[in-house]
Amino acid sequence: MDAPLRAWFAEQSLWTERNIEPVWQETRKEFEGELTLVLFGPAKAAGAKPELLATMLESFWPSLTLENGSPLIRSARLAGGFLNLGLSYAYWRQRWSMGYTLSTAPVHGHPDSESLPKRSKIVLEYSSPNTNKPLHLGHVRNNLLGDSMYRILKSLGHEVVRVQVINDRGIHICKSMLAWQKFGEGLQPKDVNAKGDHFVGHYYVLYEKAFQAQVEEAIAAGVTREEAEATAPILQEARTMLLQWELGNEAVVNLWKMMNSWVYEGFDITYERLGIGFDRNYYESQTYVLGKNLVEHGLAQGVFRKDEKGAVWADLQDIGLDSKILLRSDGTSVYMTQDLGTADQRQKDWGFDRMIYTVADEQNYHFKVLFAILDKLGFAWANRCHHLSYGMVDLPSGRMKSREGKVVDADDLMDVVQGLAEAKMGDSEKLQAMALDERQELALQIGLSALKFYILKVDPSKRMTFNPEDSIDMQGHTGPFVQYAHARIASMLARVVDLEPVEPSKVGLNPWSLDLHRAWLPAELELVRQFSQFAPALNLAAEKYNPAHVADYAYSLATAFNRFYHDCPVLQESNAETRSFRIGLCQQTRLLLRDSLDLLGIKAPQRM
């Protein structure tokens, strides 16, 4: 809702004398009006019936005017305790003219600019893959959330630094290295025409197979499973390799570098195709040594304690959490230790106001503890760290399990959605004349749109089920539905120049000159009303770290347009005034659809 209007209502003595904040909501579709004042609370506080308040308010309506003196309120009807207000067409024209788009925002701000959070510098972490296997569906949700939040926060004027931590070291990396050494026969990805990350992932699987075989063999020889798993020779070899890596053994380090470089080449391709990018990579091989000095510092300050074995602990019982170990008795660090160090490092690197970690909700407790310890260490920015926690992605058959090969590979997924979009395009005569590369690019845009929208329309905090069949759907509540509305407008507007050599000012840039000498049709009013919802949706998405609000908005706007398109002729409208008005509506709709899609990382093709 319009902030000045809200402010005006809130200031009325009717409320202020009784210390009441009026409750507003969007008017439900089945009632006349766009804005609803809920009178139950105020009525109760005032000891009066809603009817009486509505009557009292009636005297205020005439005093409510726009800058040019025309009235603000078009209609006011009480239904139960709900006062439904219809706003004047002049108001909606003005509101429309302030219509916020990404391209105009930095210059003009937008109508609800008071509610804009202060612009700040934000470090946003997402993706954070391991270098022993390719990206899968879980990474995809992470990437899409991170990328969309980046776009959303950036559009509100924040400076956002996109970072990922690459988990490039550790026992799991050594496992694939070892397997390649044993079974790889010196082959490289290019020798077998493989994508680097898949190539390395293949050896990780081979390791697991060899490991299981050894375990079964040991069990057959009479050893317990537990012991067999702990003592498998190949695991010993992997551990030895990790030690050698840590000691800087040249052969091992060279192998490590070579295989990681293959993986990065593969990741680059996947990210590129998915439309995801980063401003800075942090490598665990460099950050895993960080944090020890922080712990020493905390120990000196008396924030941490050392036990009799020499291990260092953070006591968090005072804030309802457990104790957390930070340094083992042998002086080595744990995961938490490096996360502390990395956070501190990033503050030094960027001087951020806020830091956001896009990490699955299985680590909720970890981040609670991390932020609590940063706070104990006295970092003022500790309470400006946020864990953008998202739920796991399940398959219809249940949880994804990489060990059982029950994973959806990111590259395969993109192949499938692109292929389906292309097949669908084949049905359309208007798209058959396209050049092949153009076709494939469009198919990718549409396929990715289906995938991205399917994932982003769900509240991040909720666990979601990924149904492959639904995810490639292109009808109904989907990305292609929104894209289609955009493409329809684009193809229509492309003809405007030929059909109607109108002044730019007549087609929406200056709506004050577009006074229609008639009441608006419902579809016209609904469309303009949707224009005013863009900024609130964007703000809500940023505030709640939830791109689903933008996805919802894009769908609502597209729906409103489709009805308008069905009900109202545009180019074929004979009345010149109405035609210009509607062309203006189309232009504004197209911009908002394009920008909403962009915030979700989805392309808006000109035709489809």
Added chain:
RNA sequence: GGUCCCGUAGCUCAAUGGAUAGAGCAACUGCCUUCUAAGCAGUAGGUUACUGGUUCGACCCCAGUCGGGAUCACCA
């Protein structure tokens, strides 16, 4: 076991404490000689897991019960 999260139409998801709980998919009915039918209009589908409580009003807040998940390592 302690802590935290979740339970809404057959399925996937919505719904600041507000009106008759909404969409899409799947099912069924209409609408292309008309600016792109990847569309529009309609029918059917609900004890919001259950039991209480708070209040003018509860999917939403509180307590309990049942069901599902996560987490609580000198793992990462």
